[in-house]
Amino acid sequence: MNTIQTLGFGFLLPGLFSFACLALAARSDVRRRRDLLGALVFLPLPLWCFCLDVCPWRPAENWHWLPWLAITACLIHALPRTKWILWIFYTLFSVAAAWALVPDVERLAPERWIWLSAFPLVLLASFDSTIMLSRRLVGPAFPFYLLLCTGAAALLAFCASIASMAQAAGVLAGVVVGCCLASWRFPAKSLTSAIVPGWVVLYAGITIDARLYTWSEVPLVSFILVLLAPLMIWLTVLPPVRKMNAGRRTMLTGLLVMIPLAVGLYLAGQLAVEEVTEAEVPEPLLTFLKRLFGKSPAINMEE
Amino acid sequence: MRRIFGVLLAAGILGVSSLTAIGGPEDQSGPGVISPANSKIEWVGTKKGGKHTGGFKEFSGKVTPATGDLTASTISVEISTSSLYSDVGKLTQHLKSPDFFGVDTYPKATFVSTKIEAAGGGADTHKITGDLTLHGVKREISFPAKIDDSASKMKLTSTFKINRDQFGMNYGKGMVNNEVTVKLTVEVARK
Numbered sequence: 001m002n003t004i005q006t007l008g009f010g011f012l013l014p015g016l017f018s019f020a021c022l023a024l025a026a027r028s029d030v031r032r033r034r035d036l037l038g039a040l041v042f043l044p045l046p047l048w049c050f051c052l053d054v055c056p057w058r059p060a061e062n063w064h065w066l067p068w069l070a071i072t073a074c075l076i077h078a079l080p081r082t083k084w085i086l087w088i089f090y091t092l093f094s095v096a097a098a099w100a101l102v103p104d105v106e107r108l109a110p111e112r113w114i115w116l117s118a119f120p121l122v123l124l125a126s127f128d129s130t131i132m133l134s135r136r137l138v139g140p141a142f143p144f145y146l147l148l149c150t151g152a153a154a155l156l157a158f159c160a161s162i163a164s165m166a167q168a169a170g171v172l173a174g175v176v177v178g179c180c181l182a183s184w185r186f187p188a189k190s191l192t193s194a195i196v197p198g199w200v201v202l203y204a205g206i207t208i209d210a211r212l213y214t215w216s217e218v219p220l221v222s223f224i225l226v227l228l229a230p231l232m233i234w235l236t237v238l239p240p241v242r243k244m245n246a247g248r249r250t251m252l253t254g255l256l257v258m259i260p261l262a263v264g265l266y267l268a269g270q271l272a273v274e275e276v277t278e279a280e281v282p283e284p285l286l287t288f289l290k291r292l293f294g295k296s297p298a299i300n301m302e303e
Numbered sequence: 304m305r306r307i308f309g310v311l312l313a314a315g316i317l318g319v320s321s322l323t324a325i326g327g328p329e330d331q332s333g334p335g336v337i338s339p340a341n342s343k344i345e346w347v348g349t350k351k352g353g354k355h356t357g358g359f360k361e362f363s364g365k366v367t368p369a370t371g372d373l374t375a376s377t378i379s380v381e382i383s384t385s386s387l388y389s390d391v392g393k394l395t396q397h398l399k400s401p402d403f404f405g406v407d408t409y410p411k412a413t414f415v416s417t418k419i420e421a422a423g424g425g426a427d428t429h430k431i432t433g434d435l436t437l438h439g440v441k442r443e444i445s446f447p448a449k450i451d452d453s454a455s456k457m458k459l460t461s462t463f464k465i466n467r468d469q470f471g472m473n474y475g476k477g478m479v480n481n482e483v484t485v486k487l488t489v490e491v492a493r494k
Binding site for chain 2: 002053054103105106108161163164213215
């Protein structure tokens with residue numbers, strides 16, 4: 001697979017498809033209909049992943065269920081129902097998703113039950129918090145924050161030496177960019193809520209599964225910081241921030257979201273750069289990265 | 304008195320454990336036994352403009368029966384995939400991930416020969432056919448081998464290629480070449 005194919009299936013096509021679906025959804029004044037049309041964004045996700053050689057059609061590893069779970073979450077969100085039925089569905093879905101995504105392998109045996117218990121709680125809390133935010137924050141700012149988080153998840157998966165998960169996060173970033181553009185083009189309509197359930201499943205799934213599958217020594221705190229970073233978006237609804245003009249508010253919230261992401265990635269990147277050699281990264285870039293993370297190339301050469 | 308008895312008992316248990324541990328390496332070089340003590344399983348992977356080398360540190364196997372005509376024997380090897388190593392630490396982590404070996408899901412790779420036949424001409428003296436199970440996929444492979452067989456030991460050396468794509472390891476197509484060279488060096492006591 002060459003760079004153009006990787007960029008096409010891994011970012012551009014998901015972005016264009018997402019924009020097209022959400023632009024179509026924006027024509028409707030009924031939120032339920034918008035959610036249903038918006039849910040279509042994730043329908044070709046297994047296809048993008050298959051074309052990238054990231055996930056086979058039939059899941060072979062636990063994390064390969066992610067694209068199918070994202071579609072299911074969006075469909076649950078879009079189906080007509082009362083609020084309490086929706087949360088019963090979300091609860092059942094979160095438990096099932098945890099069982100599907102947490103691998104039953106010997107290395108994780110001691111902590112498997114912790115992850116099986118924590119995963120549904122993380123999903124439920126994220127559904128609740130992110131769906132609520134998506135309805136409060138209309139316009140391109142909210143998907144922009146989600147994009148920052150998604151980009152960080154991709155980098156984290158890369159630092160954790162699981163490139164296929166980083167690529168899956170790249171596909172998700174494409175979807176969110178499409179949503180950003182659609183929200184910017186149609187600022188009066190709440191479009192992001194349609195993709196939020198799928199985004200939550202993919203974001204939490206990639207971050208947690210990257211932790212579970214990694215053989216690198218990226219610290220747990222990096223994964224936790226990236227996982228919890230979207231909570232910082234809540235600061236945007238605080239009265240002092242809400243009173244600011246749109247540009248300043250977006251910039252401030254973006255910076256606040258980036259703090260946990262930057263700390264998490266810094267900790268992960270430090271280890272990654274220590275382990276990277278000239279064989280993998282060109283010398284000038286390696287020197288730059290080592291300077292950035294405070295590793296002197298001269299000392300490493302002596303070693 | 305009780306305390307002394309307890310100490311003696313603990314020392315006894317430790318002593319037995321140590322003896323068992325000492326017995327291990329001896330077992331690793333018995334007749335027909337294949338182990339890291341007498342053998343090597345290495346690979347060379349290539350990519351655009353470069354290559355990497357590595358191997359497996361933990362594996363076990365045997366030649367059965369250990370004595371007699373080799374063409375009537377069976378060679379079986381079980382590899383612990385998590386013992387994979389390479390020339391770059393970061394690459395080792397990546398190879399263990401689901402992108403390649405997925406060692407959590409597929410902790411073992413196995414090879415069981417089904418036919419060992421004499422090959423005429425060339426440096427390779429034999430052709431070995433068998434079932435290789437890697438990444439959860441079982442496929443029949445054949446490879447040439449140079450075997451020096453005597454009454455006391457058998458030395459096998461072989462270099463051949465396998466296609467990782469055929470074993471469902473298809474991540475990084477176009478960046479990482481599908482063909483991986485496998486280098487085997489096996490030296491087994493025959494009696």
